[in-house]
Amino acid sequence: MAAQPDTLFAAPSFNSAWRALSHLPHCGYAPLHVDLALLRDTLGFARRVQQRAGSVSRAILVGRPQALLMSADALETVLADTSGRVSAAGGWAPFLGELFPRGLIMRDGEDHRLHRRRMLPALRRDALDQHLARMAPRVDAAVDGWVQAGQLDLHDAFRRLTLDLASDVFLGVRETADVEAAHHDFVQLVDASAAILRLPEPWRRHTRYGRGLAARARLSAFLRSRIAARRDDPGGDLFSQLCVLRDEDGLAFDDEEIIDHMIFLWMAAHDTTRSALTTATRALALDEAWQERLRDELGAGDAARALPDLDALNRLQALGWSIKEALRLFPPIPTLARQLRADMEVDGQHLPAGTVVTLFLLAVQRDPRWWAEPDRFDPERFSPERADAQRHRYAWVPFGGGAHMCLGQHFAQMQARLVLRSLLVRSRWQLPADQVKARMAFAPIAHPPAGLRVQLRSR
Template identity: 35%
Template sequence: MVTMVNTVGKVTEALRERVPPLTSIPLPRTVDERWLGARWPVRELATPPAGSGLKPVLGDDGPPLVGHVPEMMRFGVEFGLRRHEQYGPVSFMGGFGRRIVALSGPEATQIALVNKDKAFSQEGWRFFIEHFFERGLMLLDFGEHHLHRRIMQQAFTRPRLSGYVDQMGPALRAGVAAWSGRYRPRLYWALKQLTLDVATRVFMGMRGSDDAARINRAFIAAVRAGSAIVRYPVPGGRWAAGLHGRRVLERYFAENLPAKRKGDGDDLFSALCHATTDDGDRFTDTDIVNHMIFLMMAAHDTSTITSSAMVYFLAKFPDWQDRARAESLALGDDLPGIEALDRLETLDLVMKEALRLVAPVPSMARKTVKDTEVLGHYLPAGTLVGISPTVNHFSPGCWTDPARFDPERFAEPRREDRSHRFAWMPFGGGAHKCVGLHFGGLEVKALLHEMLRAYRWSVPESYTARWDYTALPVPADGLPVQLDPRSSPAR
């Protein structure tokens, strides 16, 4: 344990020194001392039962009510590494008026995500997002989750995925071409709009309308509400906006559901309406509304974040951009199908490394439904738990020079992601591993393929993206890039 803590401390320092560092925010001495526990007294979460031989979970509460949430949102990756350095793989922190146990490192996260004794429930998510993504797949537990997942998998079969790829191709090519002439766009926002256009077309069968903009605003409000510190519908507040967004989404899907039931569309909405297992199990209308709201959020935001991170790293490392472009140009001018996208091996490597460095879902919530233990530490029933891939993705026991951008670490024969089952976990793990991970990967590769064909892009050598972790990680400045048509000389 001492070795792990010390080596993670070295990685933290490396993050400040290497190019590109993952945060450009200087660390004031006061913040640094607070992280290291000089300011907040170390306490025990709960006293282990007598004779159990278990150790208490140690941690600190931080400032009243808000706890360490502002620091976590501001510093992201480095915050997680520092907490692990201070307390090890099992600790607690104050946040949202609660104590939250943080599990970090491959061994601790494996225990919770594999969940052999069924002690860790998805109820943890309900604390953050149930009001906005009620009964989405991620919020269901055990047998009910297994049933719903079996039905939903009918919408993500290989033939279905191939159809989705064929639908998204024209939207992506037209959307990327529309950026021509915008030489310094805030590319995150352009990518967000484009992935929304794809989501509304492939998921809902919409072809662009005023409804799309309204739906986008509703999704943004619902996602951001989950991290609200004031968790009450104060007019004008984030929580109230999220509740309103949820109502907008419910009305939209409920109004359009009967036509999808009757029709024979090839969008995801239609697929869920008709999905049936071999045993005849199907979704109710209410199930479909809940799952569509959740899936739109999950697919839209994670694809935007992943593509933004890839754009950033390809701008910082132009040799990798050139290598990926050569493979895309080799496919010719036809819109790529699923088999063609599978051949873009360089984009695969870059995507995996981007997912390691900027995990789209930086924390996965759980709640203990009975007393349990993790690595010899006592967690009582009712404990709110946060499982983060941060330390796993930067563990020197799993990764060579983990602060460095190095996509080759995922190529044969290195395959550093195989160093531990949970060394690389951007999609979670266990029974709740992301059901749409293949769809997301295909969408991101198709998007980057179109960008590589149409443009070259760059950022100043001195530029470093700063990721805002208020909800999910997004570039705080919108990711300004120099975007040049590929047939034009660089500006």
């Protein structure tokens, strides 16, 4: 493409960065302990920091001095900035720079806008209609199998289904062996993003981080081997579209750009949706009255079981509220990272240029200033009657905000509605007694560490 990625903002030295933040309250955690506390109990960590230090504090996280931001005002100031003072690439580089290089998340400014605009056609309304028609029969067939099994780990079942759908829609790949190999690699890739120990070669290869880099290399080889064939005979999937794309000047994505974009989108299209489906299904298993309410909304008989179009899915208001509430309680990505390119005033605190900031979406989405009984599953919060006009517009941001708002949010919500609708039409489900109080983890992606075993009964 014509534009090149922005150069990362030159980060200040460790000592100067820490001194520059000395006016901020300290988070209360020593280096390394802060990383472990955040990974072990993200919500508890955020609440303890808020109580000790307020909405803007300082910490040494992943070896970098940075500001922790835990208010809706702070999120809006940083995410909605249009002046070029905030860099996504600078924030994410230490975590994801080697794992997802040159993907959308690692691009800023005009370069980011150019690459993002090129991908939009695959996620517009007419494209979503096509994707839905392609996915719906496969979703119903998968759910029929789950109901027949009677008891299974839905978190794992969602993994298989969302990866199958993302592989088909985004890559045009349906071969079981290829999809299973990709899943193994994506598990290691996402796991590596939360690795604290990141050794240089040759010591890294047997570490969690090294295994993630090896997984990325295998995914790259898988895509690279198929690019020429897609250029010669493109299909209707996003991978093919990127392979044959030409801009107004006749310039195309090169092979490495295609690989970088597809690995990130392929991961994002299934792993975050899997998380949302798991947390929504778990919440409904714990609240059977809401399960019944959603079934009442669907109706009964053949009409309820008919394959839906996008308009029919979007008319399921209560189902939409339930998904939004699950995303509020368990945002798939609980924190976002940014770096400031210029001095900024954030929630009453001065942050100098070069500051790395971590934005706690999870803390804001459970902030009692905006949400009554913030830990309770209550989908009616999103109903027109209950929607609070005074609620901060950045109090619910599971898809991020501003220029880097999730490109696939409409696809993800459509897919979640489609799968939950099929489950509701075909079954009732509940958790075994030992699963009711099972721990939920928030990082690196919201998930139940022990899986989500459910008992399904056919309707």
